[in-house]
Every structure is written in structure tokens, then in C-alpha cells.
Amino acid sequence: MFLNKRRWVNKGFILIMLMLIVVISGCGKNSSSDIVPGKVNVVTSFYPIYEFAKAIGGDQANVTNLLPTGVEPHDWTPRSKEILNTSKAQLFLYHGAGLEGWVPNFLKGLGSDAVVKPVEVSHGVSLITAEGDDGHHHGEEAAENGEEEHHDDSSHHIDPHTWVSPKSAKIIAENIKNSYIEVDPEHQAEYENRYAELAKKLDELDSKFTTELANTSKKEIVVSHQAFGYLCRDYGLTQHAIMGLSPEAEPRAQDIVALSNMVKEEGIKYIFFEELVSDRLAKTLASEAGVQTLVLNPVEGLTKEQDKAGENYFTLMEKNLQNLLLALQ
Structure with a gap:
């Protein structure tokens, strides 16, 4: 009876371990098994960057989005699993301009041996500073802020929602294209061509809005x-x-x-x-x-x-x- 019990315990232990392996290996888009050899592995911080990175990366890229479907980016913070997986990628594309408050600690957590290149894709957009000092800025048009080095200075209330304008979205797309070329210059022509297609669609959207x-x-x-x-x-x-x-x-x-x-x-x-x-x-x-x-x-x-x-x-x-x-x- 003791032997049977021990056998049952061993089988139970093995079953639990197998279930854990299945759970760990099947954690969806963000699992480390998503690192694909021979491709540029890209991790993006939220949806618009993910869409543009997939469009520009094409067959050369494997793009994973950190933010789950249906989650508002202001609410989300990464876990240690996301830090580990990102450290194994070639590119980490985040928006910046204060959108992802978790990024500074996330970048520190990647470790000195990580090969991943972090890129702030809003760089070059003429940023807007919202007026008011308490988060209740109603009524007035926002003023432009030319001082891009103040991206994370919360006292300036920088508006991070750049991508909502097709004009700014085109700058973001160009930054993504340049980051691909930097880590994978061999496929520059493909990245340039796919960026040109995306830029054309953004220009058409811009023209329609105008x-x-x-x-x-x-x-x-x-x-x-x-x-x-x-x-x-x-x-x-x-x-x-x-x-x-x-x-x-x-x-x-x-x-x-x-x-x-x-x-x-x-x-x-x-x-x-x-x-x-x-x-x-x-x-x-x-x-x-x-x-x-x-x-x-x-x-x-x-x-x-x-x-x-x-x-x-x-x-x-x-x-x-x-x-x-x-x-x-």
C-alpha cells in the first residue's frame, strides 16, 4: 500500500510538472519560445507600435506586443517574465514622451548582458505640453514643447498621445524603419520598401483628415x-x-x-x-x-x-x- 501511495504521489508530481511545463511554454505571445532564430525579434510596448513594426518588419521580423488585447496602456505594468523575454530580443520599441511610466525601471531590469536595443519611437515629434498643474486641464489649446529632453518630466504634463495624428504616426513609423536597418542592415531595401508603403497610407489618411x-x-x-x-x-x-x-x-x-x-x-x-x-x-x-x-x-x-x-x-x-x-x- 505504501508503494502504491508513493507511486501515486510520484505520478501526481510528474503530472503537476507536465502541467507547469505546458503552462509556461504556452503563455501566449509573450513567452520566451517566441524568440525566432534568423529573424529580427522585436518587442513593442503597445498596439500602434506593434502594428507599424509588423508592417515594416515583414518576413524579416518576429514582433511580440507586451500589452494584452483589451488593456489600456496607462493601466499596465510589466512582470519579470516580460523583462526576461525582452532581454533576448534584438529591438525593444517603446513610445516614450511619458506614456509608459514603467520603462526606466524596465530598461534597468534588462541587465548589462542583454543584446536588445531600446528605441524611443516618438523621438522627433514636436511634443505638446498640456496646461494646468493638476491633471485637470480643460478648455485651452495645448502649447507646443520644443524641448524634447523633457520627455519624462511629469511637472510639464507632456501629452504622450502623438500617434493619434497621422502626421506624428509617420515620424514614429520612420523611427521604427531606421531601428530595423540599424540592427539588420542586410535587409535595408526591404525595410525601406515596406516603410514607403506604410508612409503612403499615412499620407493619404493625413490628406483626408486635412x-x-x-x-x-x-x-x-x-x-x-x-x-x-x-x-x-x-x-x-x-x-x-x-x-x-x-x-x-x-x-x-x-x-x-x-x-x-x-x-x-x-x-x-x-x-x-x-x-x-x-x-x-x-x-x-x-x-x-x-x-x-x-x-x-x-x-x-x-x-x-x-x-x-x-x-x-x-x-x-x-x-x-x-x-x-x-x-x-
Whole structure:
């Protein structure tokens, strides 16, 4: 009986170990087994960079996105597993400009022997500094900040949402292309060609936004999260945000009242919300002001439904344009 019991314990132990191996080896996109020999292994910090890196990398690249589908990037922090896997890649592409507060510690955690090259892909975008000092910056247009060395200086409230404008997205795409060429110069021609295709699509999107938004009678939008500064700057709009640069920033009661009054005075018919963040405040304000809500997507990530439907940066931005045109007519 003792022998049978010991056999059962051994079998149980082996079974548990096998289950652990399956779990560890099957942890999805982020597992270390995703390092593919003979390709440029790229880890990206969130969705738009992932999409552009895949488009430019093509067959030469194996791209893994750190941020899971349906998660808002302001909320997420990496675990030790992600640090370990990234240290084995050739490129780590992150946005910078204060979007990923976890990056400085993440880079330290990669270790001195890691071969991975970290690249801040927003480098070269003319950054916007949001006004106000408490996360509640409503009403005024943001000013430009030319001092790129202040990327992580939180006291300046730098707006990190550069990619929401196709003009800035093109700079990001070019930085991604250059980083590929730096680590894999042998395939420079392929990277240049695929970047040219992506840049052409971004130019066409930029041209469409420019032409169609120039013809709207209204220029003011009310948004739940102050994520549209670059879009507004590049296409002649002004955003009024219920919350600040972080979607978790709670507005004060007087902010809601002031916005409600402004909505009524300006004849604004729609208040925009986004899918990855609660729409509670947008709906509260819409109800208070007697207007409707519409989606304006900051393209920080896909919902699971959007992922299944094959949505991407371009389809979401096209929907953004149509909703802006509806709200601004």
C-alpha cells in the first residue's frame, strides 16, 4: 500500500510538472519560445507600435506586443517574465514622451548582458505640453514643447498621445524603419520598401483628415480623456477634456458644470468617449448637457471584438474621422 501511495504521489508530481511545463511554454505571445532564430525579434510596448513594426518588419521580423488585447496602456505594468523575454530580443520599441511610466525601471531590469536595443519611437515629434498643474486641464489649446529632453518630466504634463495624428504616426513609423536597418542592415531595401508603403497610407489618411476637417463649421470637441492634442493641433480643432492626460484622473464637480455650460453655449451635440476606458463620466456629462455620445478612439489598443473583426490603426482612424465629421457639422 505504501508503494502504491508513493507511486501515486510520484505520478501526481510528474503530472503537476507536465502541467507547469505546458503552462509556461504556452503563455501566449509573450513567452520566451517566441524568440525566432534568423529573424529580427522585436518587442513593442503597445498596439500602434506593434502594428507599424509588423508592417515594416515583414518576413524579416518576429514582433511580440507586451500589452494584452483589451488593456489600456496607462493601466499596465510589466512582470519579470516580460523583462526576461525582452532581454533576448534584438529591438525593444517603446513610445516614450511619458506614456509608459514603467520603462526606466524596465530598461534597468534588462541587465548589462542583454543584446536588445531600446528605441524611443516618438523621438522627433514636436511634443505638446498640456496646461494646468493638476491633471485637470480643460478648455485651452495645448502649447507646443520644443524641448524634447523633457520627455519624462511629469511637472510639464507632456501629452504622450502623438500617434493619434497621422502626421506624428509617420515620424514614429520612420523611427521604427531606421531601428530595423540599424540592427539588420542586410535587409535595408526591404525595410525601406515596406516603410514607403506604410508612409503612403499615412499620407493619404493625413490628406483626408486635412481636407474633410477643413470643411466643418464647428471646431470644438468634448472628449472624456485628453488624448487628442496632436490630432487637434494638426487639423485645426480644439479639445475640451473631462479628464486629464491620464484616463484615471477624476474631474472636479465644477469642471463638469463648466463643461456642461460650454457644451450648451457652443451648441455641441456630441460628447466623445473611448472603448478601453469607462464611459461613465462622458455619459454623465452628456445627460447633464442634454446631448449624445459618440466614440473617438485614441487607438491605444484593440478591444477583443475589434481584434477578431480585423480592425487596425487605419480602420479605427477612418471611423474617428467619420464621427468627427458627424459631431462637427
